[in-house]
Amino acid sequence: MVQLTELVSYADDLLEVDRFSDYCPNGLQVEGRAAVGKLVSGVTASLALIEAAIGAGADAIVVHHGYFWRGEDARVTGMKKQRLRRLLDSDTSLLAYHLPLDAHPLYGNNAQLGEQLGLVVEGRFGSAGDPAIGLHGRLARPASASDFARHVAQVLGRRPLLVAGAGDEALIDTVAWCSGAAQGYIEQAVALGVDAYLTGEISEQTVHVARECGIQFIAAGHHATERYGARALGRHLAANFSLEHEFIDIDNPA
Ligand SMILES: [Zn+2]
Incomplete structure (x- = not known):
């Protein structure tokens, strides 16, 4: 058991939330009971995750995608009401870490x-201002675009979308990656000079950039590329405070 306040302040410090100007509040978003013995982690605080977490006996849930995004309708109605009602009725806390969880080393x-x-x-790359969230480096051993895409499919359990802008025979040695909807970083990946760029999502224009700049592009799924941060954070918090944890x-499919 740990006090919620202690858990939150530890996680906030660990993830250095103050270094980011994010689109949502990071840390405790919905306050539940004061003591936490069981923690559930998940990618998105959807109603399905909340129901599953309550069913699993969670005192607190930690996610990557929480609530209260900049620019959203602030009213507590419809879908938002249902989610908040389940959390509040069951006295379950919600902790959310967005950019700080993308970035943690x-x-x-x-x-x-x-x-x-x-x-x-x-190395790292990303937008100026906030700490860079993207990473770049190398494959364990160079591979063709289709071989690398097959490897990604096998590891993530989901077939990625490959745009072999450099042609399928060109080997990938260097790669940049950024989870989620970071297709807009493809130009930065081109500027880095890497052979391939991997992210979660794709836009129509991403295909043209890949083809015309000659970079291998892989969209491996927003959810599939963000499945591992919340789980790792949940495991770490559980080990640190001797909590029960379940991802x-x-x-x-997106
Ligand atoms: Zn995301």
């Missing part, structure tokens, strides 16, 4: 994704 989505895929980290994966 050990438990972050990108660090964990690189580890899953066997990538060697050589609940609510599958999402």
